[in-house]
Amino acid sequence: MDLLEYIELVFTDYTLRTITMGTAVLGAICGMLGSFAVLRKQSLLGDAISHAALPGIAIAFLIIETKSNSIFLLGALISGLVGTFWIRGITRKTHLKSDTALGLILSLFFGFGMLLLTYIQKIPNAHQAGLANYLFGQAATLMEADVWLMTVVTGISLIVLLLFWKELKLLLFDSDYTKTLGFNVQFLDILITSFIVIAIVLGLQTVGVVLMSAMLLAPAAAARQWTNSLGIMVILAAIIGASSGIVGTAISASQNNLSTGPVIVLVAATFVLFSFIFSPKRGLLFREIRFRKNRNDLELHKTLSFMYNIAKTHKNISHPHAIKILNNFQGFSKRSLKELADKDYIQLKRNTWSMTEAGFNTASNLYDQLTNQNQ
Amino acid sequence: MSNAQIEIQLIAILVAIACALPGTFLVLRKMALITDAISHSILPGIVVGFFITQDLSSPLLIFLAALTGVLTVVLVEFIQKTGLVKEDTAIGLVFPALFSIGVIMIAKNANDVHLDIDAVLLGELAFAPFDRFIYNDLDLGPKSLWVIGIILLVTITLLITFFKELKLSTFDAGLAAALGLSPVVLHYGLMTVASITTVGAFDAVGAILVIALMIAPAATAYLLTNDLKKMLLLAATFGVVCALSGYWIAHWLDISISGAMTTTLGILFLLVYLFAKNKGLFSVLYRQKRQRLEVSLLTFLLHLQNHKDDATERHVKHLNEHINWQKVQSKSVLRLALQNNMIQINNDIISLTEKGEHFAEEAINYIMTNKNAEIENMKNRFFLFRG
Numbered sequence: 001m002d003l004l005e006y007i008e009l010v011f012t013d014y015t016l017r018t019i020t021m022g023t024a025v026l027g028a029i030c031g032m033l034g035s036f037a038v039l040r041k042q043s044l045l046g047d048a049i050s051h052a053a054l055p056g057i058a059i060a061f062l063i064i065e066t067k068s069n070s071i072f073l074l075g076a077l078i079s080g081l082v083g084t085f086w087i088r089g090i091t092r093k094t095h096l097k098s099d100t101a102l103g104l105i106l107s108l109f110f111g112f113g114m115l116l117l118t119y120i121q122k123i124p125n126a127h128q129a130g131l132a133n134y135l136f137g138q139a140a141t142l143m144e145a146d147v148w149l150m151t152v153v154t155g156i157s158l159i160v161l162l163l164f165w166k167e168l169k170l171l172l173f174d175s176d177y178t179k180t181l182g183f184n185v186q187f188l189d190i191l192i193t194s195f196i197v198i199a200i201v202l203g204l205q206t207v208g209v210v211l212m213s214a215m216l217l218a219p220a221a222a223a224r225q226w227t228n229s230l231g232i233m234v235i236l237a238a239i240i241g242a243s244s245g246i247v248g249t250a251i252s253a254s255q256n257n258l259s260t261g262p263v264i265v266l267v268a269a270t271f272v273l274f275s276f277i278f279s280p281k282r283g284l285l286f287r288e289i290r291f292r293k294n295r296n297d298l299e300l301h302k303t304l305s306f307m308y309n310i311a312k313t314h315k316n317i318s319h320p321h322a323i324k325i326l327n328n329f330q331g332f333s334k335r336s337l338k339e340l341a342d343k344d345y346i347q348l349k350r351n352t353w354s355m356t357e358a359g360f361n362t363a364s365n366l367y368d369q370l371t372n373q374n375q
Numbered sequence: 376m377s378n379a380q381i382e383i384q385l386i387a388i389l390v391a392i393a394c395a396l397p398g399t400f401l402v403l404r405k406m407a408l409i410t411d412a413i414s415h416s417i418l419p420g421i422v423v424g425f426f427i428t429q430d431l432s433s434p435l436l437i438f439l440a441a442l443t444g445v446l447t448v449v450l451v452e453f454i455q456k457t458g459l460v461k462e463d464t465a466i467g468l469v470f471p472a473l474f475s476i477g478v479i480m481i482a483k484n485a486n487d488v489h490l491d492i493d494a495v496l497l498g499e500l501a502f503a504p505f506d507r508f509i510y511n512d513l514d515l516g517p518k519s520l521w522v523i524g525i526i527l528l529v530t531i532t533l534l535i536t537f538f539k540e541l542k543l544s545t546f547d548a549g550l551a552a553a554l555g556l557s558p559v560v561l562h563y564g565l566m567t568v569a570s571i572t573t574v575g576a577f578d579a580v581g582a583i584l585v586i587a588l589m590i591a592p593a594a595t596a597y598l599l600t601n602d603l604k605k606m607l608l609l610a611a612t613f614g615v616v617c618a619l620s621g622y623w624i625a626h627w628l629d630i631s632i633s634g635a636m637t638t639t640l641g642i643l644f645l646l647v648y649l650f651a652k653n654k655g656l657f658s659v660l661y662r663q664k665r666q667r668l669e670v671s672l673l674t675f676l677l678h679l680q681n682h683k684d685d686a687t688e689r690h691v692k693h694l695n696e697h698i699n700w701q702k703v704q705s706k707s708v709l710r711l712a713l714q715n716n717m718i719q720i721n722n723d724i725i726s727l728t729e730k731g732e733h734f735a736e737e738a739i740n741y742i743m744t745n746k747n748a749e750i751e752n753m754k755n756r757f758f759l760f761r762g
Contacts, residue, residue: 043464044408051583090648093659096402100594103407104644107587111637114584118631136478210415210583214471221460221468257482262475269472276459284457 006250015140016253022142022150023245023264026203029154031219031241032161033199035234036192038220039172044099045084045193047213048106050200052083054113054209057134061120069146069205072134076201083109084193110209137208139249139260150202157195161234168192169230207261218268219244225279244268300336301366304345308363311355320352379504384622386503386520387636390576391588391614393527396534397569398589399610402597403545407590408463409566412451412470413444414573414585418477420444421577426484437522437574444570445563447473500579500622500632519578526575530568534607541565542603580633588614591640598651617643665761669754671700671708673738676717679727680735691723714760730757 010020037046056079057072064071083105090101117131133141161168170178171188179185196216203212219241223233248264277285303326310325311317323337341348345359355363401407420443424436447469454465508518515521534541544551544561552558569589576585596609621636628635649656675694682688694705709725712718717731727735734757741749754761 038460038464041461041463043461043467044411047411047467089656093656094598094648094654096594096597097405097407099405099407100402100590100597103411103586103590104594106411107583108591108637108641108644110583111587111634112641115630115634115638118634119628122629211471211475213467214475217464217467218471221464225459258479259482262478262482265471265475266479269468269475272468276454276457282459284459 006254010250016249018144018147019139019142019253019260020246020249022147023139023206023249023260024242025147025150025154025245026206027215027219027241027243027245027264027268028238029150029157029199029241030203030215031223031237031239032154032234033157033192033196034216034218034220034241035223035230035237036168036172037196037216038224039230040192042193042196043217044102044213045087046196046200046216048087048102049080049083049197050204050209050212051106051113052109053077053080053201053204054110054134055079055116056113057131057204058113058116058120061131062116067131069143070149073149073201073204076204077197079109080197080201081194084197133208134204135208135210136259137204137206137211137261139206139252142206146205153198153202157198160191160195164188164191172230207264211261211265214265214268215241218265218272222268222271222275225275225282228281240271241268244271296336296339300339303336304340304359304363305366307346307353307355308360308366311360312364317360318347318354318356320349320354323351323353326353380626382504382517382520383500383632384619386517386523386579387500387618387622387632388615389520389523389527390579391592391618391636392611393523393530393572394576394585394588395592395610395614396530396607397565397572399593399596399603399607400541400545400565401569402590402593403603403606404565407594408466409448409451410569410573410586410589412447412466413566413570414577414582415470416447416473416477417441417444417570417574417577418474418582419480421574422477422480437571440574440577441567441570443473444573445567448563448566448570503579519575523575523579526572530572533564533568537561537564545603580636584633584637587637587640591637591644592617595640595644595647598647598654613640613643668704668707668711669761671704672711672717673750675708675712676727676731676735677739679718679725680732680739683727686724689725691720691725711760715758717757 010016034046037043053076056075056077058075059079060071060075061067063075087098087101087105090096090104091098096104120131167178167183167188168191170181170183171185171192175185178188200212200216203215207215219237220233222240223236226236227233244264244267248267249260251267252258252260252263275283277283280286306326307321310321311319337346337348337353340346340359343359344356345362346353346355398407398410401410417440420440421436424433424439427439428436430436450469451462451465454460454469455462460468503519504517506518508515508521540551540556540561543554544556544558548558551561573585573589576588580588592610592613593606595613596606599609600606617639618636621639622632624630624639625632625635647655650658652658679689687693691709694700694709700708709718712731713720715730716728717734718725719728734753737753738750741747741753
């Protein structure tokens, strides 16, 4: 299947369209809210919450005894919130650290959820099939109504984000200052955490309990590499999230036996890897290039100042010297000499070098700057 | 009890102890979440190992999977060192990616692999006795019993040999490094043990419940003691108790054994979290309330001392306005002060007794000389009743 054909199929095929829309919207909301989670150093809270949501789904099923996505989401939301507040309780009231609290809630809730799931499997009830889909997500079960729900929630969270934009931004970067300005920090904290929980719960059906945290983190971590502005980061993260959703759906639709959730996560991870390496300001590649360039500059300057020290002992600064006398100095190489010549700091003639006026001035300034700094 | 039941319980006990020991150190070193990462990301290692050996308890598979676990730690640390993202984000990025690769590998080869996702998450302790270790037609018991038994033996040997070093580097990494203990070796040693234990336990309890067995007993024990040896013992005991009770609950309700084990761990943690002496939620809340009341009392006595000559400031009715207290709080502060003979009330005017004056003077002395900690001792000397 080639690309054009696939794009045409997305617009004509109901199921594919719904899934693509669903994963795109999900990616967008996760990217948006995930930016806050990443910046607040709550990255793994998403992991804990998504696992903690499982017993909620199971209990919701036990109560209504039939399959209803919206009720399941409500159950997941409640148990996710219970988990979140218990984590806060543990870290605030005891000396256990946040990593322990997260790991505890994650595994204990998940274990309890699994216990309920195996219990449900024993009940003779035709509707129970599909509950296990929440573990890894099953994008194929998305309905148009689910996509609408996601869109509405995304809209609401966008409005709330815009309404509380400056407060949330302030809270993010300087919570003590926010407190002294008289904002209700606890309210803001709970507000943003609740929205993160909502985003996670929305994604459970598509990506599943186990991989949901990556959906939240990866777009935000990728976006973070390209900008230092919160607004741009949130928008970028939303775009990256949506693209991972669309591309992931396309890849998994074009192959057999590929569940959508893991593929989307891998696509998002690829985005992160790309950003880590190629982002111009923070990326590893450009950082390495900058390091090299700085190191070369330093060596060049060292050579130049060494030459300056020799040249200044002569009346005529352009007096030629043998290259040999540089030999007991480590910093020079043929290439660096040529580079110095290219910059017109020195002139090379066969086995000798002589300093130019420009080179002499630059070198003496180098020296001045150093002594000025020392004083 | 049938033979199989005894074997299952034996495996459960060994898994619980083998997890609790490294878990204690991970909790103390604030690295609990690395178990989360390891337990997920060993999946691709297990799948590759399974392709090669077709046997879930072969040593090669365990080696490959443990290698993936250590690789995860290295990868997380590498990403963290670049400074591009924080440590928690690095963990959160690495393990879902590796886990996804594992899931996709299983899904793509679903027909050839006898390894399904449910087993990965939950493990199947109930089937463990069927995979037996047979040597020269001699039945030597279930394979997983041997695997986890050997892992536990190695863990305990390492623990006893390097106990001093581990203890030192856990509580004072700087001193340990200064004394010449390599932090890197200890760190990766612990990570390797944790990885191998995770893989060994994986077979029995599954990817996510390994985390529960590592963290929950240690965290519960940490709420009860500050002594490392006691903590290790308590954690192991909690693990064993929950493993056994979990098994019987599962047996009784016919549900997943590992799910029931985790749930009992959860209930145990909840109980300790609520009721632990000194560190439990209720005792913390009680202590905070008492502290608040006693600080209020101190403020109140200082206020009285300040206004020795001004009777209007010391009128009972004026308490609310002057110190800005709620009515209920003023009442309990007054009662506490009266109980301790700090004040006397004549015609609704409050004045300090001799003891009260003495107390206030000493307190203000300590506050001015910045020895606030002394006030706690002073309370013991003066108070007949605590807040």
